[in-house]
Amino acid sequence: MQMAGMKRSRDGPKPQGRADWDSPYIPMFENFRAELDEHHDRREKIIKASRDITASSKKIIFALQRVRNLGEKIPPPLIKSKEYSQHTSTIHERFVSVAPDLKGINAYRYQRQISPGIQEFMEAVLFRHYLETQSILSPSESAKLISENVLLTEDDYVLGLFDMTGELMRYAITQMATNGELPASRTGGRGNILTGLQDLRTKLEALDVSGSYGLSKNAEQKMSTTRTSVEKVENAVYSMTVRGKERPKGWNPGMDTSRPVGEVEG
Amino acid sequence: MAASNIDPAIFEQLQAKIDEEGRIKDELKDIIQQLEKQGRVTQSILSRIHNTPTGQLGPAVFQPCERSILTQIHLVKVLSDIASKHPFYKWNNLWTREMQNLIFCLQLRHWLAHQELETIEQVGNELGVPINVKDRDIFHLTIEEYLLALTNTIDELTRLAPNAVTLGDFSRPLQISKFIKDIHAGFQLLNLKNDTLRRRSDGIKYAVKKVEDVVYDLSLRGLLPKQRSSDDTPAEAKGGAGAPASDMDSDVFLEG
Numbered sequence: 001m002q003m004a005g006m007k008r009s010r011d012g013p014k015p016q017g018r019a020d021w022d023s024p025y026i027p028m029f030e031n032f033r034a035e036l037d038e039h040h041d042r043r044e045k046i047i048k049a050s051r052d053i054t055a056s057s058k059k060i061i062f063a064l065q066r067v068r069n070l071g072e073k074i075p076p077p078l079i080k081s082k083e084y085s086q087h088t089s090t091i092h093e094r095f096v097s098v099a100p101d102l103k104g105i106n107a108y109r110y111q112r113q114i115s116p117g118i119q120e121f122m123e124a125v126l127f128r129h130y131l132e133t134q135s136i137l138s139p140s141e142s143a144k145l146i147s148e149n150v151l152l153t154e155d156d157y158v159l160g161l162f163d164m165t166g167e168l169m170r171y172a173i174t175q176m177a178t179n180g181e182l183p184a185s186r187t188g189g190r191g192n193i194l195t196g197l198q199d200l201r202t203k204l205e206a207l208d209v210s211g212s213y214g215l216s217k218n219a220e221q222k223m224s225t226t227r228t229s230v231e232k233v234e235n236a237v238y239s240m241t242v243r244g245k246e247r248p249k250g251w252n253p254g255m256d257t258s259r260p261v262g263e264v265e266g
Numbered sequence: 267m268a269a270s271n272i273d274p275a276i277f278e279q280l281q282a283k284i285d286e287e288g289r290i291k292d293e294l295k296d297i298i299q300q301l302e303k304q305g306r307v308t309q310s311i312l313s314r315i316h317n318t319p320t321g322q323l324g325p326a327v328f329q330p331c332e333r334s335i336l337t338q339i340h341l342v343k344v345l346s347d348i349a350s351k352h353p354f355y356k357w358n359n360l361w362t363r364e365m366q367n368l369i370f371c372l373q374l375r376h377w378l379a380h381q382e383l384e385t386i387e388q389v390g391n392e393l394g395v396p397i398n399v400k401d402r403d404i405f406h407l408t409i410e411e412y413l414l415a416l417t418n419t420i421d422e423l424t425r426l427a428p429n430a431v432t433l434g435d436f437s438r439p440l441q442i443s444k445f446i447k448d449i450h451a452g453f454q455l456l457n458l459k460n461d462t463l464r465r466r467s468d469g470i471k472y473a474v475k476k477v478e479d480v481v482y483d484l485s486l487r488g489l490l491p492k493q494r495s496s497d498d499t500p501a502e503a504k505g506g507a508g509a510p511a512s513d514m515d516s517d518v519f520l521e522g
Contacts, residue, residue: 029452211288
């Protein structure tokens with residue numbers, strides 16, 4: 001640091017040049033530097049892993065959107081497809097690579113850095129589980145899908161769950177557009193995706209998140225997105241119920257506000 | 267409601283966990299508020315340094331703040347016992363500001379008494395709290411807290427430099443100037459990221475300059491007490507106060 005102001009007093013009390021003046025605190029600060037460098041390096045490594053996990057989780061969600069039948073195992077060809085399996089293993093590798101950095105006291109020290117990845121991964125995990133079973137995977141079962149030593153907080157689980165409702169909405173709308181019917185299990189026992197979404201919304205609304213620091217900050221905005229998602233599906237199902245029989249198969253309920261009815265083609 | 271397959275137990279358990287978290291937060295906040303209140307008492311006593319002649323620091327500042335600091339140390343012990351039951355970094359942000367303020371008070375008091383930095387180890391000993399713990403999940407002081415407190419200490423000493431002159435102590439600015447420059451040299455070794463510590467430490471160079479300007483003003487007018495030797499720390503700063511004209515480096519002497 002060069003500062004003109006420091007040079008003015010030629011009879012200055014202390015030598016000004018770096019060479020003939022040594023701060024007695026240099027060794028102390030060298031220790032601090034080592035500690036802070038270790039911290040920053042670890043932090044950056046975790047941020048990178050978190051980004052990779054987020055990106056791969058998004059790809060998996062994208063692939064899952066193409067599943068046709070609700071309430072059945074995801075078809076093996078999809079699971080085994082290069083795209084899907086590659087992203088699954090990327091996620092696994094990244095979790096394993098940062099697990100030692102997230103041990104013990106560091107679990108919460110770097111929670112904010114790994115959190116986005118975990119939330120997106122939860123979204124993928126919960127989405128897949130819902131497609132297969134039309135139920136919600138519990139936090140403890142979800143935690144088992146993340147590498148050992150990597151903590152799944154209630155916050156990340158719940159925020160992932162909120163985001164998953166958006167995926168269910170997209171899935172429902174797309175399925176109605178392509179098949180002309182609301183996704184439901186073929187056996188019919190577990191209801192359809194609309195009742196699932198409505199129930200999920202009710203349960204999320206009932207959650208009092210004021211006790212949680214992380215959730216109290218984010219949940220309100222997520223809740224409003226979830227409400228919108230559920231209402232989109234409700235409206236689409238309504239349209240299909242009222243007018244569906246007049247529509248050719250393949251009619252997209254998303255179109256009806258922007259296009260005159262006569263133009264819609266099957 | 268139509269049939270749905272969503273297990274209500276999941277949400278009951280989540281709610282129980284969230285409520286438990288809220289209880290922990292309330293318990294911690296309660297003690298942190300007490301710490302904050304006592305911290306204000308200590309800081310208000312310490313702020314008397316700006317209008318207390320150096321020779322009267324003992325009765326006017328050190329003795330009155332002693333009891334308040336001891337109360338704070340006791341509260342830190344209570345906090346530490348509660349906090350150590352929970353993940354440290356989950357809750358650290360609740361008390362970090364109060365701990366920084368307390369460390370600042372200790373550093374400032376130590377400097378006023380000894381004109382040297384109270385090390386993080388000394389602070390830890392004084393508070394009875396471990397420092398920079400990495401292998402166990404317990405309450406401790408972090409390096410960041412110590413360094414952030416140090417930037418406060420520097421700000422406070424920077425304010426003291428001209429005030430000491432007003433009170434007739436012309437050697438204080440020299441001591442402060444040397445100290446701040448030594449600390450500045452230390453901070454320059456750190457590879458700081460774009461965070462709070464970075465922003466706070468960026469301010470140190472202005473502190474260096476501000477105190478240099480005070481020293482320069484004194485030197486220009488021949489008001490600096492004569493330098494004995496560089497490591498002869500004037501522990502009894504009273505001796506330097508109101509140094510007579512014979513005690514000056516007087517080739518730049520202009521006006522007394």
